[in-house]
Amino acid sequence: MLGRINHIALAVPDLAAAVERYRSSLGATVSEPQALPEHGVTVVFVQFDNSKVELLEPLGEKSTIAGFLTKNPDGGMHHICYEVTDILAARDHLKGAGARVLGDGNPKIGAHGNPVLFLHPKDFFGTLIELEEVK
Template sequence: MQLGRLNHIGIATPSIEASVAFYRDVMGAQKVHTPFDLPAQGVKVCFVDTPNTQIELLEPLGEGSPIHGFLAKNPAGGQHHVCYEVPDIHEAKAWFEAKGAKVLGEPRIGAHGTLIFFLHPRDMGGVLTEIMETPRAEDGH
C-alpha cells in the first residue's frame, strides 16, 4: 500500500459557527462548505478548503457523540484526527489488519460519501487515523 493524499485534517470544535467565523476572518479561508449532520457518526461536519487539502470541522451531534469526550479534555477544541485516501477501502482494511493495527468497526459511509474506517491511535503513533476511499471525480467532491 502507498501513503495516499491527506484528504483532510479533522478539527474538533464546540461550535462550528464560531470556527467558521475564525477560519474565514482570521485564517483567511476562501471557501467554506455548507455544514451538514452526519448522525451515524454523531457529528456535525463542515469542510473548509485550503489550496491543497481540507479542514474538517467537527461539532458534537447528539448525546452519544464521540466528540464529547474529546471536548471534555480539550474544551476549546483541537486536532482530532487525520484522514488519508486509499484506492480500495477493503484492501486497505486487510492491509492494516495484517500489520496488526486495530480497525475500529466496519467500513461505512463517511463525510465525503465514500467508505471510511478509523484506526486506533495506539497503533498509529498516537494519531487517530481515518482511511477513506478516494472520491471519484464525477462525485464532485
C-alpha cells in the same frame, strides 16, 4: 498504499464561532454545515489549495467527539484522513501488520459518501487515522 491526505479534522466546541474565525481571520473558504447524525457530528470543510480541514462539532447524545471535547474543552486536532483506492485491501494489510480497526471492522459511509474506517490511535503513536476509499 496511501494516496492523498483527504482532510485533517479539528474538533471544536462551537462550530459557528470556528467558521467565523476561519473565514474572517484566516480568510479561508468554508462550506455550509452538514449534519451527519450517524457519526454524531456536524461538519464544515475549510478548503485549501491542496487539501481540506474538517471542523467537527458534536451532534446528538452519542457523539463520537464528545469525550474528546470533555478532555480538550477548547477543541483540538482530532484525526487525519488518508485516501486509499481499495479500503478492504488496505484494512486487511493493516490488520496483518498488527493495527487495530475501530468498531466492527467494517467500513461506514463518511461525509463524502465514500466508505471510511478508523484505525486505533494506540497503533499510530497517538494519532487517530481515518482511511477513505476514493476511486
